[in-house]
């Protein structure tokens with residue numbers, strides 16, 4: 001088993017390598033002056049079971065290209081099996097035609113990863129489970145829920161918590177956590193009745209005097225979450241926090257969150273924290289590295305991965 005890291009999230013790769021007690025395979029992944037990606041693997045990988053770690057986060061296209069070129073280098077280096085480990089799978093939100101003459105970019109990216117040389121994929125909280133079917137190679141989709149559940153139990157022990165899905169699309173995800181923690185569930189239904197009119201937030205469930213915890217897979221601009229936090233507080237919630245797997249946090253998201261009524265935003269380290277995230281008073285990262293590392297070990301040993309879902 002060999003573990004190699006591209007450049008988008010070195011800290012998680014180093015944590016995975018420490019957990020597995022396996023040094024990262026030496027490789028140089030660099031740019032020519034015109035920004036073309038060049039990869040050179042400095043160790044023999046012939047016949048090896050190789051795992052490449054890369055989140056296709058910001059800058060998404062550069063990081064995706066780094067992954068593709070690395071997969072190609074490994075395939076041409078005669079690796080026996082190559083697993084693309086994507087703690088965050090970018091482009092996942094473009095999983096269907098959103099209008100006439102628009103692409104399904106998640107499928108295109110799946111094709112690119114497969115074509116570049118991946119034999120399997122390991123990822124975390126895919127935006128939509130069906131994306132697994134975009135790959136014709138095996139894909140393991142891990143869940144951050146067990147890590148979140150443990151943290152929520154520690155932090156909210158005994159408190160009157162209420163899990164909240166910030167939109168109708170996320171109900172299944174939030175309900176799974178509510179069920180596991182034996183907590184109630186509320187749902188926010190966002191509607192824009194007419195074009196040009198502002199969005200109305202209807203909260204399904206009584207959140208008065210409850211400590212609300214929103215669950216979602218992605219926070220990007222922070223708009224969904226901050227608006228939902230305000231709506232919950234306006235409806236009498238005692239406090240509002242959020243557990244979100246992937247902290248994309250683009251544009252002014254961090255400023256928006258620090259100015260919002262959110263008590264805490266907890267995300268995983270599937271995307272490397274920027275300096276702004278590190279110093280934000282109400283953002284915290286939980287590491288997902290042990291879960292990913294354990295899944296990698298089990299894949300390599302041909303053992304079950306599904307027992308990690310509990």
Ligand code: R5P
Nearest residue numbers: 217218219220221222223224
């Ligand atoms: C949408 O379906 C996702 O689950 C997230 O709710 C969304 O991507 C969040 O985006 P933003 O933070 O930009 O509102």
